[in-house]
Amino acid sequence: MAADTLESDRRTDYPERVLRVLVHIQRNLDDDLPLDELAEIACFSPFHFHRIFTGMVGEPVARHIRRLKLERAANRLKHTRREVLGIALEAGYESHAAFTRAFRAAYGISPTDFRAARLPALMESASGVHYDAGSEPPAFSPVSPEDNTMDVEIRSLEPTRVAFLRHVGPYDEVGSTWERLTDWVGRECLFGPDVRFFGMCWDDPEVTPPDRIRYDACVTVDETVEPEGEIGLTTVEGGRFAVVLHQGPYDRLGETYAALLGRWFPRSGHSPGDPPSLELYLNDPDGTEPEELLTEIWMPTGGSR
Amino acid sequence: MSARAEKLDLFKLHKAEYSARRKPTLVEIGPGSYLTVRGRGAPGSELFSQRAEVLYAMAYTLKFESKFAGRDYTVSKLEGLYGVDGQSMNDLTSMPMSDWNWRLMIRQPDFIVDDNLAAARETLRAKGKEGDFEAATLETLEEGTCVQMLHVGPYEEESRTVEAMTTFAAGEGLTPNLWHHEIYLSDPRRVPPERLRTILRLPVG
Numbered sequence: 001m002a003a004d005t006l007e008s009d010r011r012t013d014y015p016e017r018v019l020r021v022l023v024h025i026q027r028n029l030d031d032d033l034p035l036d037e038l039a040e041i042a043c044f045s046p047f048h049f050h051r052i053f054t055g056m057v058g059e060p061v062a063r064h065i066r067r068l069k070l071e072r073a074a075n076r077l078k079h080t081r082r083e084v085l086g087i088a089l090e091a092g093y094e095s096h097a098a099f100t101r102a103f104r105a106a107y108g109i110s111p112t113d114f115r116a117a118r119l120p121a122l123m124e125s126a127s128g129v130h131y132d133a134g135s136e137p138p139a140f141s142p143v144s145p146e147d148n149t150m151d152v153e154i155r156s157l158e159p160t161r162v163a164f165l166r167h168v169g170p171y172d173e174v175g176s177t178w179e180r181l182t183d184w185v186g187r188e189c190l191f192g193p194d195v196r197f198f199g200m201c202w203d204d205p206e207v208t209p210p211d212r213i214r215y216d217a218c219v220t221v222d223e224t225v226e227p228e229g230e231i232g233l234t235t236v237e238g239g240r241f242a243v244v245l246h247q248g249p250y251d252r253l254g255e256t257y258a259a260l261l262g263r264w265f266p267r268s269g270h271s272p273g274d275p276p277s278l279e280l281y282l283n284d285p286d287g288t289e290p291e292e293l294l295t296e297i298w299m300p301t302g303g304s305r
Numbered sequence: 306m307s308a309r310a311e312k313l314d315l316f317k318l319h320k321a322e323y324s325a326r327r328k329p330t331l332v333e334i335g336p337g338s339y340l341t342v343r344g345r346g347a348p349g350s351e352l353f354s355q356r357a358e359v360l361y362a363m364a365y366t367l368k369f370e371s372k373f374a375g376r377d378y379t380v381s382k383l384e385g386l387y388g389v390d391g392q393s394m395n396d397l398t399s400m401p402m403s404d405w406n407w408r409l410m411i412r413q414p415d416f417i418v419d420d421n422l423a424a425a426r427e428t429l430r431a432k433g434k435e436g437d438f439e440a441a442t443l444e445t446l447e448e449g450t451c452v453q454m455l456h457v458g459p460y461e462e463e464s465r466t467v468e469a470m471t472t473f474a475a476g477e478g479l480t481p482n483l484w485h486h487e488i489y490l491s492d493p494r495r496v497p498p499e500r501l502r503t504i505l506r507l508p509v510g
Contacts, residue, residue, distance in 0.1 A: 186369030189432040193354075193361050194494060245497075282495040287314055287379040294496060 014266035017042040018056050019140050022129055025061075029068060029131075030090070035061060035207050048261055048272045050207045051254075055262010058126030058143040060206065066092075067123050070106050071131035073099070074121035077111055084111050143263065150264050152244045154301065157278075159238040162218040163190075163231050164200070171205035171213050172251065181217045184231055196220045199279040200236065206254055216276070241278070241298040242270060249290035253279070256297060265299075273300030313378035315412050323488065325455040325504050329473035334506070336447040338417070339384070339410035340364055342440050347402035348385075356440060357383075357409055363441040364411045366425040371417065381412040383492075388484035410444075419443060449510030452481070456505050459498035463505065470507055479509035 021042045025033060038061065039049035054060045059067065073091040076082060088099030088111075103111045106123055122130050126143045163184075167177035178197075185191055200216040208214075218236065227233045242265070246256040265272055278298035285293060315337075316323055322334050340363060342356040360383075368380050386408040389400045426438040452474045456466040467485070474481055486506035493501055 183369070183372075186365055186372070189362060189366055189429050189434050191361055191365035193357050196495070245500075280495075283491060284380075286312075287316060287382070292490075294491075294500070 014052070014056065015140065015142050017044065018053060018142070021053065022057070022140055025065060025068065026132060029065070029072065033061070033065060045272075045274070046207065047204055047275050050204055051257045051261040052265070053262065054206075054254075055258035055260070056127070056142040056266065057129065057140075057262075064129075066102075067106070067125070068131045070103060071121055071123055072133075073103070073111070074107065074114065075131060075133060077115045078118065078121050084115075087111070142266070150244065150259060152242050152260065152264050152268070154240055154270070155243045155298075156240055157236070157238045157298065160236040161221055161223065161233070162198075162236055163221045163225060163227070163233055164216040164218040165231055167213075167215045167217060168211075169213060170210040171215065174199070174215055174217065177215075177217045181219060181231070184228070185219055188225070190219070190221060190225065194220075197281045199281070200276040201279060202275045204257075236278070239273075240301050242268070242272070242301050243299075244297050245282075246295045246297055247291075247293070249293060250285075250295065253295060253297070257299075260297060260299060270301045273302050275300075313376075313414055315381050315414065316379070323504060324453060325490065325502070326453075327455055327457070329452050329454045329470045331477065332451050332453045332506075334448040334451050334508075336445055338413045338415060339444050339446055340367070340413050340417075340422075340441055341408050341410045341444040343406070343408050345404075345406050347405065348387075348407065353407070353409075355436070359436045359438055359441050360409050360411060362429055362434060362436060363422065363425055363438060364413075366428055367413070367417055367421055370421065370425060370428065371414075376416065378414050383489045384410045384412070385487045385489070386410065386484050387487070392483070408444075410446075413443065417443070448486070448506070448508040450479070450508070451486070452477075452479070452507045452509055454505050456503045457499075458501060460493070460501070460503070463503075466505055467507075470505060474507065474509050477509075482508040482510070484508070 021038050024038065024041050035050055036046045038053075039046040042049060042052075044052055050061060053064075057064060069091040073087050076087045076090075077084070080087075084099070085096050088096055091099060093099035093102060100110055103109075103114070107114055107119070109117065109119070128139050128141050163181075165177050165181040165184075167174050182197075185195075196219070198218050200218055202214040202216075203212070205213050221233070225233065242260065244256060244260050244264070246253055261272060277300065278296075280296040280298060282294035282296060283292065319335070319337075322332060324330060324332055340360060342360045344352045344356050346352055364380055368378060371378065388406050389404050390406065392400060422441070422443060429436070429438055452470045454466055454470050456463055471481055486508065488504035488506065490502040490504065491500065
């Protein structure tokens, strides 16, 4: 792969930091590997680390660890005569059956047959990183390809006055919070052609435990509107944001976040800032097919990495 | 932000009428009840914006009053009708915008009637909202046979789509009527121009 010098200069920093994490994972495969600890090793904010990792490595941390453990198990099946159950337990499975199921899903063959067939022990890996028995630094090439064209714009946001309702809980349950907020908007007769709806995201829903995810459902309001009951009023801080458009269902926003943070930011010369990030909903999910939903992700820029 | 399956959605109920293909097709449009505001002048003029605000305020007040009374439904898409006195549709783009007559409309369920509109106006006033809410009325429209096509992109580039539609109509031995109907699938205030999706409808009945 021919690398543009300037681009590779810009990119050295992020890959090095993610590589530190990859090495740490390989060397401590049997330990708990909490995300905040991994984020610290890479010197990334825990708000951004998981998406950066997912974007650059091409798989989320938990799946990466699971894959390495399966590759290690395959390796041990291949090169030792140890019992399958022992290898299964080391790979983090509680029974022969659970291990066999996972192994078959990964290799298309049962562990016993695999041992007899002497097949390669490696699974597919977008980043080229595999389990390495010698604990050498893994050969890591960040997932990059087609996203060179990812359409990201740096935009400024003026401070914006909003009425909001705080949701604490699983991200896929924000619907009920939105319904309470829009009922209030309806009751107060605040709907209009220029009213905007957006979410303020304080956590990465793939990292923070579901019952602790904080999300504010926001609607723009003018200065005459007063707080009422559970509805609060606040001013969303202005500033500069990296903005990307996500088309499709909300439950796939994570992929666009990962591409933005793990592929676009590393070569942009910008660094992602502190939470919250914003999700600006461009169409109404009530009456729009999930595939047609348009959401702008506004990621603050310029914070400390 | 999840939608409820059981809720009335006129757009889905009349799916065939909102067919949105990238090539001209013939559709049959039955009678529909529309909350409507009318005016004359360029889209984007002050009157146009004021009327649009009245339309939105009324449409959402109607919806929420109905919802709170136990009968929820999805607010339909914004639609626009454009025409110039005595001119055929084909001449519309060559006419100064100040001569355009327009109607902005949001389709309503059958159970929304004039009494609901009166109640909605009262609610809006009680909330201290100002606006010419009398300007929004219920109108029935039955367009019959129409040529319809999806336009993707800025409104300024509609002429190519309209041309494909009129050529198709001529091939069918049909002549477009006096107005030009647009159904806005995306909101131009939020969605970038190149991604705007608009159904164009030319009545030929």
